[in-house]
Each structure stands twice: as structure tokens, then as C-alpha cells.
Amino acid sequence: MPVSANAAVKTIRQIISGVFRIVLDCPPIASEASPGQFVHVAVSGADSTDPLLRRPMSVCDVDVFQGGVTLVFRVVGRGTRELAQRREGETVSLMGPIGHGFELGMQVRQPLLVAGGMGIAPLLFLSKSLRAAGSVPLVLAGFARSRDVILIDDFRGYGAEVHVVTEDGTEGMTGRVTDYMDWAAQEMARRKPGNEIEVYACGPMPMLRAVQEWCLRSGVPGQVSLESRMACGTGACLGCAQLVVDPGGEKRYERVCREGPVFDVRRVIFPSD
Amino acid sequence: MPVSANAAVKTIRQIISGVFRIVLDCPPIASEASPGQFVHVAVSGADSTDPLLRRPMSVCDVDVFQGGVTLVFRVVGRGTRELAQRREGETVSLMGPIGHGFELGMQVRQPLLVAGGMGIAPLLFLSKSLRAAGSVPLVLAGFARSRDVILIDDFRGYGAEVHVVTEDGTEGMTGRVTDYMDWAAQEMARRKPGNEIEVYACGPMPMLRAVQEWCLRSGVPGQVSLESRMACGTGACLGCAQLVVDPGGEKRYERVCREGPVFDVRRVIFPSD
Amino acid sequence: MVCEGGNSVTLRHVNDVIDVDLSVRLAGIVLSNPVVVASGTFGFGAEYEPYVDVSKLGAIVTKGLTLRPRDGNPPPRVWETPSGMLNCIGLQNPGLDGYLRDHLPALRSYGIPVIANIAGDTVEEYAKLASELERHGGADALEINISCPNVKRGGLAFGVDASSAAAVVAAVKDATSLPVIAKLSPNVTDVVHIAAACKEAGADALSLINTLLGMAIDVDRKRPALGNLFGGLSGPAVRPVAVRMVWQVYEAVDLPLIGMGGITKGRDAVEFILAGARAVAVGTGNFVDPACTLRVIDEIRDYMIRNGFRTVSEMVGLAHRRE
Amino acid sequence: MVCEGGNSVTLRHVNDVIDVDLSVRLAGIVLSNPVVVASGTFGFGAEYEPYVDVSKLGAIVTKGLTLRPRDGNPPPRVWETPSGMLNCIGLQNPGLDGYLRDHLPALRSYGIPVIANIAGDTVEEYAKLASELERHGGADALEINISCPNVKRGGLAFGVDASSAAAVVAAVKDATSLPVIAKLSPNVTDVVHIAAACKEAGADALSLINTLLGMAIDVDRKRPALGNLFGGLSGPAVRPVAVRMVWQVYEAVDLPLIGMGGITKGRDAVEFILAGARAVAVGTGNFVDPACTLRVIDEIRDYMIRNGFRTVSEMVGLAHRRE
Numbered sequence A, B: 001m002p003v004s005a006n007a008a009v010k011t012i013r014q015i016i017s018g019v020f021r022i023v024l025d026c027p028p029i030a031s032e033a034s035p036g037q038f039v040h041v042a043v044s045g046a047d048s049t050d051p052l053l054r055r056p057m058s059v060c061d062v063d064v065f066q067g068g069v070t071l072v073f074r075v076v077g078r079g080t081r082e083l084a085q086r087r088e089g090e091t092v093s094l095m096g097p098i099g100h101g102f103e104l105g106m107q108v109r110q111p112l113l114v115a116g117g118m119g120i121a122p123l124l125f126l127s128k129s130l131r132a133a134g135s136v137p138l139v140l141a142g143f144a145r146s147r148d149v150i151l152i153d154d155f156r157g158y159g160a161e162v163h164v165v166t167e168d169g170t171e172g173m174t175g176r177v178t179d180y181m182d183w184a185a186q187e188m189a190r191r192k193p194g195n196e197i198e199v200y201a202c203g204p205m206p207m208l209r210a211v212q213e214w215c216l217r218s219g220v221p222g223q224v225s226l227e228s229r230m231a232c233g234t235g236a237c238l239g240c241a242q243l244v245v246d247p248g249g250e251k252r253y254e255r256v257c258r259e260g261p262v263f264d265v266r267r268v269i270f271p272s273d
Numbered sequence C, D: 001m002v003c004e005g006g007n008s009v010t011l012r013h014v015n016d017v018i019d020v021d022l023s024v025r026l027a028g029i030v031l032s033n034p035v036v037v038a039s040g041t042f043g044f045g046a047e048y049e050p051y052v053d054v055s056k057l058g059a060i061v062t063k064g065l066t067l068r069p070r071d072g073n074p075p076p077r078v079w080e081t082p083s084g085m086l087n088c089i090g091l092q093n094p095g096l097d098g099y100l101r102d103h104l105p106a107l108r109s110y111g112i113p114v115i116a117n118i119a120g121d122t123v124e125e126y127a128k129l130a131s132e133l134e135r136h137g138g139a140d141a142l143e144i145n146i147s148c149p150n151v152k153r154g155g156l157a158f159g160v161d162a163s164s165a166a167a168v169v170a171a172v173k174d175a176t177s178l179p180v181i182a183k184l185s186p187n188v189t190d191v192v193h194i195a196a197a198c199k200e201a202g203a204d205a206l207s208l209i210n211t212l213l214g215m216a217i218d219v220d221r222k223r224p225a226l227g228n229l230f231g232g233l234s235g236p237a238v239r240p241v242a243v244r245m246v247w248q249v250y251e252a253v254d255l256p257l258i259g260m261g262g263i264t265k266g267r268d269a270v271e272f273i274l275a276g277a278r279a280v281a282v283g284t285g286n287f288v289d290p291a292c293t294l295r296v297i298d299e300i301r302d303y304m305i306r307n308g309f310r311t312v313s314e315m316v317g318l319a320h321r322r323e
């Protein structure tokens, strides 16, 4: 069960220009959260009604023993700007953990993690959990350019194999991260022949669309974490609708905050434009 | 000419429970301001539109050489609460100095200053200026109870003679500050016979009404500083209207932010309820 | 909050002494306190169970129901605005059968009045839905949404025209013996006129206001921000319009009113009550603070104690008194 | 602000290269840029001289003028609301003679178009005021305030009824050869209907929106907060309603529009322009930041450079395009 709690800021740090890593003291969320779930964060002061709504943020990592919940976020607008101004000891109101996260299942398949930009945040927690479950994830981490690269050391610290891809080639491999999915799959097949793979992806929509195409083309199962504008974060407002299709071919709207944010890659219908 | 400026917080300090003294670095306002004028303070973060409007705050003191502008305010609502949370080095957007302040004139009369609660703030600056002009103000400083008493040492430091009055008698004389105006006037007449007095008052409306009655009854001239809900602080919106009467008996609305906040006590028409 | 909570110890103490009665009667049902949830903002209650003891609410108002299930509008469906939000959910709901099967049992378990919010494309649909709901014990009262600006069909449909509004109310009254609450649209020149027509047609109470019709442009995409072009504006931003309408209707129409629009604090709720509302609904406030409703109840009680009110009725419309 | 100003050096640089033309034509007058001030929020200009180089504005719109001076309403006249404010100034103004004598000379000195906002109790008063203003060179265009909700007399008077609105516009058109801008009230069921009637009656442009009718209760005093009971709601809170109305009128009525309601940033102004406004007015924003207008002009220019627009016209109504 999610909780609503005021969490004290344990630490807050700008890790690269415009991207912050905040650790919040919230034992109930730290112990309940699973990878792919998120928290819904109040960004205004207690007395201000603007900005009004909470902001969804993926759980990037947890420290169950210390009760710490780590978020990594980019300042893109007013809410994230306010959040970046919090200082140690101040409190942040959180709801969480929320949503349907990644399914780790029995882990008979080798995990291929595909991250685009800030989409890397939930994959760190996933990576840690996969490793704990005995798998060594291979991570393709895509960024626009070298100065956007984040969290790589954390992944390595959790025993994942990370390959950085930058669009402008300023670090790691050059191009889009999805360009390297074939390569990664071959590599994984070469190392553990016969063992099939499963994709876990989070990133901007065009990237997820490419991941979907790749999975369908390659017949590889996958799970993608989606974003959506949200109001309630409880499933009540139906604001975060995502069009999905059932195996039977029937289409309907599901809630990113409830049935998602992680969906089976085959079920997602991306908007046409 | 008033200016609009971002002023850094030099110091901020809670002087008694719920009352803050903030010194802002704003040389143009420090050098331009005269007693009774005020500044219009933005209380929200740059990106929030709630609370929307600025808050008027009397200039309580200035340090012309250091460029410091001192405000003393009580936390009564959202805006003052936000202001109280500013820390040293952060900036506050100010407009000022604004309004028609106290007229010191030739100072042929002895100044009797009457303060009620937070109304004491502008009278400190006035006291200092009067002293510089050669007068020794007598200050009746009224508060609800001992723990509300503020600024007394500052007045004494500026050479004023201060008498504290508390409603519950927990400090100084007991009762309402206006109950002691007769006494003060007699005292002043005794010390400097023949020298007439002038009243300068700031405080809650019932107190100012009593000051007005006293002045009219005693035939003593007076100046009162009024409060009003404000929007623009420039004279444009006509939101801060105060009903006044001309010597000719004609009534009209004047702007507390422009023709005020200080008015000739005889001109003010207080609302009936 | 400093003001409200500052000396809560004293308050709790006083609370033991003075007996504050929060209950209100409204259109034949009794609410243990005047705070209900606004339709569409609390789902069917279960969504908020992690955060709220739902049984403590005055009543629960369901998401808008239609006879048949609806898919709703394409996303984006919500957009933040200054102190408010726009939504164009488009009445996505499970339909009558889905409601009775999947949601009613849990709703009933809270032991508080259930008010079903109903919508339709035709007068007949409203009437059918009303009679079916009554027949299956699906509600203790009905709130007729004649004002939802989201459903495309001819735009503002029933709610902006007095005679259509009255026609819906009359048809629903005919179809059921349940108390009927008409929920008014604020997007009209003269809300009193519509309110009077609804009373005339038999409404037992009025809810006001539904959302203001608004829109936003996404200046980055250079397109309307919402999938459905227009959306309903709600939240604190609209409160002054809502309070004004409650005030106007209270002066002119003798029916109990449920006030809503931007309530996030006890003082906001009191504003509506003093203006004439007998009950209040919290909508968007639930999104900001999931426990908003319970906090509002506590803060109303605190206000009453502080101001010497013993019953909610003493406060209803009090700001209208002449000296 | 971080976003807007982040790489202003680059922007200034680009600025030298691309030639952005901010000027717009509106109802026969030329504005050097699309940003004007909203009536009643900028006095007669002089009040803002300490903060703004008034000559840099697209135009100045005066406080609402009446034939004879008006005292206005009893205080309190302003009240803060979430992301907005209520006002009930009540058209306090120096009257025609006072305007011509005390304010016009200074207004003229800015060298920018002067738009006089006019109000009256009768159609004849509007017409008289219009002809007198023209006769004395008191304005380059007239904005007819048919929508001010503050003046008691019969409530919302002209602005909420298409035929009365049209009657005022027609009478003013008859009385003057100055361009006539009708300023619409948002407190109507169908703003397009009123807009169309104003066009029919000869309006050269439309301003929208005036304030939304609202009210607040002071829960401490248990009384209406404003001296005059109701007030006009303005500021960011109302922007979604204003943008929606600009959008609707742009689709249906072929007249240049001045958009206003809650503009405090360049992006807000662009929202109105993309929705169909040819010019925009800053009102309450002036109270929040006295230099708001000039900042908005700069931010519109930045947006244009960043998005490759060379003229304002390219942007007007762009969000309506179909794929």
C-alpha cells in the first residue's frame, strides 16, 4: 500500500548541469518500492497553490536499511526547479510507491536494459534488483552528448555491464541507443547461447517506439516504462490515459499511474504524430 | 523616484515569536526613502503566481552608507510566512520607496509618536529623522502584552523617550496607548511650556480612530499612517482607496499608496463599522 | 497552517468541552459532516483507500456514469494552469453494469451515503440510468451532471439552457424516487435562471459549480495542449467564481446547495458555507493532498470551535445577514 | 526564467542576424509591438514611469473613462485570490474633462497610440463620450467597456446581451470616425454570439476578456470581502478561460483580436497569439512586476527568434492549423 508522507531531504546534489540527485528519508517507501514504481512529489510550499499538481518521479534507488529513497531528476520547468531548491533537512511531501513496475518474473531470460536520457533513472533500481536475483543486466545507456551522461558508475557498482551511446559520438558508441540493440542481442547470444533475452526500456517516446519495433521484429518480449501528464497519481482522475491493445485486439485506455507506468511493449499504442 | 530592484538579504532574524527583522541590501531605496514611506515586496518565488500580489511594508530604518533597508514584520498570512523563510544571500524583489510619508516640516512643535502593535515599525525611522532634525520625540508604544514588545531599545538608541503601554499590564503602563495621550501631552507641556505638540501615529484602525478623536478634541495637529489592501503600489489601480474629506467638506477617495499612507488626521474618514 | 494549527492543543481541549455537531441534512439524506468528494476526482473511493478512511466522509459522489461504458478522450487529458488544472477526461466510465458489478459492493462497504453522478446524451438516457440505479440500489441520491463541458456532442448540451436543464431534471424525477441533485454549469450568463428552472422541475438540491470551460496552448508544440481542444478548469483558481454563484443562487432559490470549486482548506470550505452552501465537495484538492478531505473536516471543526458555532446550519449563508 | 534567459548571449547574437518584426496593425493603427496595457491597470501611464519606458509599449489603454467624474466603490476594493485577484474599483475616474486636462498631455508625450477605454450608463453617454474624445484629439482608438461587472446599475448591463452590445457599438461607430474596439465580457454563455453582434454593428476589433465575475468571503469577518460584494477576477487564474474565448472568437468572427487575461510572461502572450490574438494586453501582471510589459516584449522576441518567426502575423492563430 502506498503512503503519503513528509520526507526529510537527506542529501541533494547537482550531479551534472541541471540534473539533481536527491535522497529522501522515507522508510515506508524505501521498503515497499519495487523497480519501475514512482513517487508523486509535491513541489510547492505548503501555502502556495501554484504550481498546483504533484510531479511523478521514478524511484531511482532505495536504501532499505537507511530508509532512503533516491530520485534523479532534470530541471525542465517550474516544479523541478522548486524541487532542486530544497535543502538538506527540509521536507518534501511524497505519495508512493505508486504504479505497476517492471516484472522480474523467474528471470529465465537475460535482461537487456535500454535507457534514453533521464529514462535511465528507474533502470538503476531495476538493475540492482536483477543482479540480486542473479542476472547480469546489459545496459545500453543513450544520451545526447557526453555532458549528459549520468549514473554509469552506479550501474557498474551494482554489477551491470553498461555501454554508453551518445548521439553526437562524444562518449561511447555513436548514434541512437536503439541502433545498438541488434549488436547487444548478438553479443548476449554469443556469450550465453540458447538463453533468450528480455528488454526493459525507459526513455523518450520516439525511442520507446523504436524499442517496440525492434522487439516486435525480433520476437523479443519487452517492458517499457511510459510517461504521461498526471493529476491524482491514485488512479482516480483518469487523466494519465494511455491507449493500449489487448491480445484480443481490443483497444482501451489504461492508467499510466495504475496499470503502468510499465507496460508490456506489445500492448502500447503510441500516438501517431 | 521609486525603483524596482532585487535586493539581497543581508540579515534576517526573528526578534520575538512571529516577528522578523530583515535587512535588505538596496542602496537606491536606502538613500531615497523618508519616514512613513513603504516598499512593495514580492513574496513568491520567481516562478509561482500564488501568492500573486506584493506586500506593502513600511521602511523601519535605513542605513544610507551601507545601503541597508530594514523591515520589521509580523507573520500573519501566506506572504509574510514566505518572506520569513528567506535566508541571507537570497534576493527579494522590492519596489520603493513609495508613498507620501510623514511631514517633518519645520519642527516647531514637539513630536508625540503613538504606536500600536506593528504600527511601531515606521515610527522608528521617523524617530531617527526627528532626532536628526533636533527634536526629542516622546513615544507611546502600545502592545497587547509584554511578549509583543519590540524595538524599544532601538528607539532609545536613537535618543527617543519611550513609554511602553500594554493592554494587560504585563509591561509598562496598563491600558490602551491612546489612554495615555493626555498624560503625555501634559508631560510635554510641563517640560517645554508654550511649545505645542504634533502627533504622529501608526497602528490598527480602532487606535487611529481614538487618536483622531483625541487630536480633534485637543486641537492638536496630527499625521496618521493608514493601511489598505493594495495591488499595484504605483497609484494606477485605485485599489487602496481611503475616504478623506477636504477642508471644504468635500469627500473623495484618495490612494493610500500615493496620497498616503500618511494622512493629516483631520482628513481621514474611518469606516463606520 | 501556522494559524490553523498553532495552538491545536488548546483547541483539542476546547473540543472536549464544546460539542460541535458537523452533521447536515441534504435532500433527504443525512451526512455525518458537510464534506463530500466532487464527482470524477475520487474514482469510486477505492483509489483513495491507502490515504483516507473513506467512511469518515460526509458522502461519496461517484465518477460520472453513463448507461453504457465510455472510452473517454484521447490524451493529453490533464494540463496544469495557474492554481488550477484543465481536464478533458471525456466521461470515461465503466457504464451502469460495470458500476453495479465492479464498484458498488466496495462503495457500500464504507457505510456512508453514495451519490451517483449521472450523465447522458439524451433526456431518456438520464431517466433510464436513474431508474436502473434505483432498481439496483446503486445510490442513495443522484447528482445530475448537466454541465460537463467535455463531451463533444453539441457542446454544452443541457446545462446552459434553462429549459433543457429543467427537462432533464423533470425526467429524472419522474423516473426515480431518489433525491435528485442538479449540478450546474458555471458557463452561463445567468446561473440563477438555470437554478430556478431546476428547482421548478423538482430538483431537491443543487451542486455548483462544475468546471469552467477553458483551454491552453502548448507553445512548444504550437498546438492546443489537450487532446480534446477544450477542457474543464478546476482548482483554487475558480473559487471566486464558484463562491459568487453559490451566493447568487442562495439569495434567489430556496434549495440546499453543495458548494465546490477550489476547496483545499477548511477556510475555503467555510467560505462556501458562509456564502450559502450546506455541504461542500473537494475535487482537485484530492490530487494535491490525497488526505485533503479529512483535513478539511478537521479544519472546519477547528473553525467552528474558534468561532463558537455548534452546528453547521448556524453558518450556512451567514455572510448574507444584514446589519 | 532559466529557460527563457539561459542562453541570452546566443539569442542577442542571433537577434542581430535574423530580423524580427514585432509590429502589428490593428483596427487602422500601427503598434510597434503587440503588447499593450489592459485598461484600469496602468492608470494613465505616468504611474509607471519610474519603472517602465512607456514609449516602448505597443499602445496605452487608459483607465475606463466616463463623461462625468466617478468616485468609485467603498473599500476594500481589491482582494487576493489563488493566482488572481478580485477588484471592485467601480470605475473611479476623473471624467472626460479631467482626462483631457490632467492626463492627455502627458499621455501624448509618449508618442505611442492612445486607446481610450470608455464606459457609460446609457447608449447616449457612450456616443457622447466618443464624439467628445475625437473632437478633442483625446484618443487614437476607442475601446468600449461593455463588460465591467463592477458598476451596480442593473448588473452586467450591455455586455451580456448581444443586442445591447450591438447597440452601444453602433452608436459609438456613428458618433466617431475613430477605430472602435469592443471589449467583451467573459460572463456569458456564448461569447461568439456577442462577438458576432459587435462585428455586425461595426466594431473594428475586439478585446477579450474583461474580468470574470467573482466574490470572496472574509471568513474572519464572516462577510463579503469586497466593499461592493462582487468583483472582477483577473490574473493568471483566468488565463485558460481567456485563451478559450480568443480561440472560439478567432474561429468564428473575422476581426483582429486583443487577447488578455493573466499574462505575466512572454509564453503567456504567445499562447494568446497562437490562439488567434493579434495583440495582447498585460493587466494584473503590471502589479506583480511593474516592468512586466517590457519583459513580455523581450520574451516574445526571444520566442520568435528561437522558433524562426519573423513577423507576429505568422504566429497569429497558428495553433488552429489542421495537419
Ligand SMILES: Cc1cc2nc3c(=O)[nH]c(=O)nc-3n(C[C@H](O)[C@H](O)[C@H](O)COP(=O)(O)OP(=O)(O)OC[C@H]3O[C@@H](n4cnc5c(N)ncnc54)[C@H](O)[C@@H]3O)c2cc1C
Residues within 6 Å of the ligand: A038, A051, A053, A054, A055, A056, A057, A058, A059, A071, A072, A073, A074, A075, A076, A077, A078, A079, A080, A081, A118, A121, A122, A226, A227, A228, A229, A230, A261, C079, C080
Ligand atoms: C512515471 C513517471 C516517472 C518519471 N520519472 C522521472 C525521473 O525519474 N526523472 C525525471 O527527471 N523526470 C521524470 N519524469 C518526468 C517528470 O515528471 C517531469 O519532468 C516533471 O513533471 C516536470 O515538471 P516541471 O514542473 O519541472 O515541468 P512543467 O513543464 O512546468 O510541468 C507542467 C506540468 O506538466 C507535467 N509534465 C511536464 N513534463 C512531463 C513529463 N515528461 N511527464 C509527465 N508529466 C510532465 C508536470 O508534471 C506538470 O503537471 C517522470 C514522469 C513520469 C510520468
Ligand SMILES: Cc1cc2nc3c(=O)[nH]c(=O)nc-3n(C[C@H](O)[C@H](O)[C@H](O)COP(=O)(O)OP(=O)(O)OC[C@H]3O[C@@H](n4cnc5c(N)ncnc54)[C@H](O)[C@@H]3O)c2cc1C
Residues within 6 Å of the ligand: B038, B051, B053, B054, B055, B056, B057, B058, B059, B060, B071, B072, B073, B074, B075, B076, B077, B078, B079, B080, B081, B118, B121, B122, B226, B227, B228, B229, B230, B261, D079, D080
Ligand atoms: C503601507 C503599509 C505598510 C505596512 N507596514 C507593515 C510593517 O512594517 N510591518 C508589518 O508587519 N506589516 C505591515 N503592513 C501590513 C502588511 O502589509 C500585511 O501584514 C501583509 O500584507 C500581510 O500579508 P500576508 O500574505 O502575510 O497575509 P494574507 O492575509 O495572506 O494576505 C492576503 C492579502 O491581504 C493583504 N493584507 C493582509 N493584511 C493586510 C494589512 N494589514 N494591510 C494591508 N494589506 C493586507 C495582503 O497584502 C495580501 O494582498 C503594512 C501595510 C501597509 C498598507
Ligand SMILES: Cc1cc2nc3c(=O)[nH]c(=O)nc-3n(C[C@H](O)[C@H](O)[C@H](O)COP(=O)(O)O)c2cc1C
Residues within 6 Å of the ligand: A237, A239, C038, C039, C040, C041, C063, C064, C065, C087, C089, C091, C117, C144, C145, C148, C183, C209, C210, C211, C232, C233, C234, C235, C236, C238, C260, C261, C262, C263, C281, C282, C283, C284, C285
Ligand atoms: C479530473 C476531473 C474529472 C471530473 N469528472 C466529473 C464528472 O464525471 N462529473 C461531474 O459532474 N463533474 C466532474 N468533474 C467536476 C468536479 O466534480 C467539480 O465540479 C469541479 O472540478 C470543481 O471542483 P474542484 O475545483 O474542487 O475540482 C471533474 C473534475 C475533474 C478535475
Ligand SMILES: Cc1cc2nc3c(=O)[nH]c(=O)nc-3n(C[C@H](O)[C@H](O)[C@H](O)COP(=O)(O)O)c2cc1C
Residues within 6 Å of the ligand: B237, B239, D038, D039, D040, D041, D063, D064, D065, D087, D089, D091, D117, D144, D145, D148, D183, D209, D210, D211, D232, D233, D234, D235, D236, D238, D260, D261, D262, D263, D281, D282, D283, D284, D285
Ligand atoms: C484593478 C483593475 C481595474 C480595471 N479597470 C478596468 C476598466 O476601467 N475598464 C476595463 O475595460 N477593464 C478594466 N479592467 C479589466 C482589465 O483591463 C483586463 O480586461 C482584465 O483584468 C484581464 O486581464 P489581466 O488578467 O491581465 O488583468 C480592470 C482590471 C483590474 C485588475
Ligand code: FES
Residues within 6 Å of the ligand: A229, A230, A231, A232, A233, A234, A235, A236, A237, A238, A239, A240, A241, A255, A256, A257, A258
Ligand atoms: S494520474 Fe489520475 S488516474 Fe492516473
Ligand code: FES
Residues within 6 Å of the ligand: B229, B230, B231, B232, B233, B234, B235, B236, B237, B238, B239, B240, B241, B255, B256, B257, B258
Ligand atoms: S495600490 Fe494600486 S492605487 Fe494604490
